[in-house]
Amino acid sequence: MGKDVVADLKKDYISKLLAKDMRADGRKLDEMRPLTIETDFIKSAEGSARVTLGNTQVIVGVKLILGEPFPDTPNSGVLTTNAELIPMASETFESGPPDRESIEVARVIDRGIREGHAVDMSKLVVEAGKEVWIMFVDVHVLDYDGNLFDAANIGANAALKTAVVPASRHGKGEDYPLPVLHQPISITAVKIDGKIMVDPTHDEERVADARLTAATIENGNLCAMQKGLDGAFTVEEVFKIVDLSRRLGAEARSKF
Amino acid sequence: MGGMTTDIKLIDEKGLRLDGRRPDEMRPLRIEAGVLKRADGSAYVEWGLNKVMAAVYGPRECHPRHLQNPERALVQCIYNMASFSVDDRKRPGPDRRSHEISKIIAEALTHVVFTEYFPRTSIDVYIEVLQANAGTRCAGLTAASVALADAGVPMRDLVASCAAGKVADTVVLDLGKEEDNFGQADIPVGFVPRTNEIVLLQMDGDLTNDEFTKGVNMAVGACKKVYEVQRDALKRRYSARAADEGVPGPAEEKREVA
Numbered sequence: 071m072g073k074d075v076v077a078d079l080k081k082d083y084i085s086k087l088l089a090k091d092m093r094a095d096g097r098k099l100d101e102m103r104p105l106t107i108e109t110d111f112i113k114s115a116e117g118s119a120r121v122t123l124g125n126t127q128v129i130v131g132v133k134l135i136l137g138e139p140f141p142d143t144p145n146s147g148v149l150t151t152n153a154e155l156i157p158m159a160s161e162t163f164e165s166g167p168p169d170r171e172s173i174e175v176a177r178v179i180d181r182g183i184r185e186g187h188a189v190d191m192s193k194l195v196v197e198a199g200k201e202v203w204i205m206f207v208d209v210h211v212l213d214y215d216g217n218l219f220d221a222a223n224i225g226a227n228a229a230l231k232t233a234v235v236p237a238s239r240h241g242k243g244e245d246y247p248l249p250v251l252h253q254p255i256s257i258t259a260v261k262i263d264g265k266i267m268v269d270p271t272h273d274e275e276r277v278a279d280a281r282l283t284a285a286t287i288e289n290g291n292l293c294a295m296q297k298g299l300d301g302a303f304t305v306e307e308v309f310k311i312v313d314l315s316r317r318l319g320a321e322a323r324s325k326f
Numbered sequence: 327m328g329g330m331t332t333d334i335k336l337i338d339e340k341g342l343r344l345d346g347r348r349p350d351e352m353r354p355l356r357i358e359a360g361v362l363k364r365a366d367g368s369a370y371v372e373w374g375l376n377k378v379m380a381a382v383y384g385p386r387e388c389h390p391r392h393l394q395n396p397e398r399a400l401v402q403c404i405y406n407m408a409s410f411s412v413d414d415r416k417r418p419g420p421d422r423r424s425h426e427i428s429k430i431i432a433e434a435l436t437h438v439v440f441t442e443y444f445p446r447t448s449i450d451v452y453i454e455v456l457q458a459n460a461g462t463r464c465a466g467l468t469a470a471s472v473a474l475a476d477a478g479v480p481m482r483d484l485v486a487s488c489a490a491g492k493v494a495d496t497v498v499l500d501l502g503k504e505e506d507n508f509g510q511a512d513i514p515v516g517f518v519p520r521t522n523e524i525v526l527l528q529m530d531g532d533l534t535n536d537e538f539t540k541g542v543n544m545a546v547g548a549c550k551k552v553y554e555v556q557r558d559a560l561k562r563r564y565s566a567r568a569a570d571e572g573v574p575g576p577a578e579e580k581r582e583v584a
Contacts, residue, residue: 168422170425170426170428170429173422173425173426173429174425174426174429174430176422177422177423177426181530184530185530185531185532282527284529287532290534290535291532291533291534291535292529292532292533292534292535292538293530293531293532293533294529294530295513295527295528295529295530296430296527296528296529297430297524297525297526297527297528298429298430298433299433300401300432300433300434300436300437300525301437301525302437302518302521302523302524302525303523303524303527304522304523304524305522305524305542305543305546308524308527308542309539309542312535312538316535
């Protein structure tokens, strides 16, 4: 993220509010912004979703093509996740090859889907060891007001849930719904002035000391985590965020 | 996790792991500080079958210039795996995994460096994985903080790092390669012992709340042991340097193996 002087001014404002456990947009510290999910938004994709989380807006498209499995997983389809932080979404995003920020977003989304077994990859095999479905989950950020991790994660889950394997188009029999197993939902929290708040806005992210994303599945088990930024958490804060993630993740899941 | 299935028994009837370790046992760790001549600071870590070298240059002029911060030093990190470090040759150069690891290690180190002492500069940390056997990001971070101290960069503390995980439904410490490939979860942790802070944390796999709590506590406990080995390496390094200059110092301490 680019440097900017405004961040210092906003930091004072955010800090003053935080001293009273308040946030600039009136939310409680453990309150997510309003979430909307619109699926099947892109007809040319096998599955898609447009998600808004407050002012953050992302589109996730799922495409499936035929290809070869990895040699060490002959009985499994292939998952590839990509995130494009395009200049349209923020003055701080630049065009060009993915930078570390977008790679991190993509890899954290990927980790949630993969480790949370969002899709039964064993059902994406056409011929073991020879031909499988390669599943591309592409995250397109349209409007960036913080917390890409959760908006993109929710978008990916929603897009996968409605995706159809385009078998007939490739002469591989009838189309069938993508075999979805779980909804691994990630919830992200940041620490500012020693306080933990969920679903940070762009302004909050800019002044945050540390960030932690935790993804859970339906039974409450954890499937993926990522700590970010150069601040630190205590062990107790980590456990607190995991609890928040479990609770808020279940709430988000109920909106599917 | 690796997502592969296997018939290998990761934990035997006696509760021991493939390499004979108990669930809460770390692989042998050895650290040497000041192993490279040109770098301002360096460290070499052997951790089980991992061999990792870290070098630090700086504080020096910041490149690229537009990243300069007028108030602080920028801690930059490049984590790289040698093409021969794994069984199947790795294509040389950065990939998405190494970009991510570089980013989180730089962030973890930034937390402990007094970056405000060196405005506009860059402190460059290079981590080369020469031989990989699971846990290279922890070994890399552990080596990098010793290299920073060896370079004389003022720091609040060292960062120590170790992973916990789950194999065969058991929470274990410091996963080996087979355990990483065929296990059920991995939790790399970077920890600042003096302040009890977590500066690096990732997780993948499947863990209940109790397993996660146990795993994090186990990893934090191991970080404290790693920390002792790091400090010992630095003490030996400076005792040796003092001896070179004829300064009477404490007798060289025995090399510690955790």
